[in-house]
Amino acid sequence: MxxxxxxxxxxxxxxxxxxFNNMNKDIKKLEKKVNALFEYTAEFREEVNVKLSELKDVKEVTKENCYDINLLKRKVENANLPNA
Known part of the structure; x- marks a missing residue:
């Protein structure tokens, strides 16, 4: 007995x-997938940050140039007016 x-x-x-060995193998597979996902999201975050920075630059340039653009627009409009 x-x-x-x-x-x-x-x-x-x-x-x-x-x-236990099978679970360890599964855990290692999951860790690899999580690491790959983390790398992908890190790249995505970097791309988003770069694009946000570019948009901020465009916004700043537009803000600086809006007065010049408006002035040029008025000059063109005034040039097209008939002389009184």
Whole structure:
């Protein structure tokens, strides 16, 4: 009877080890996927930050030039008016 119990425990231990090894493999696969996803999102964040910076530059240039643009527009309009 003791021998049967020991054999049963040994089989259970082997199954536990096998399941543990399979879980470790699955965990490693998940870690690789998470790392790849993190790298992808890091690249995306960098692209977004660059584009936001470019938009801020365009906004600043537009803000600086809006008065010049308006002045030129008025000059063109005044040049097109008939002389009184």
């Amino acid at each position: 003791d021998k049967e119990v020991l054999e049963f425990l040994k089989k259970m231990d082997e199954k536990i080890d096998e399941n």
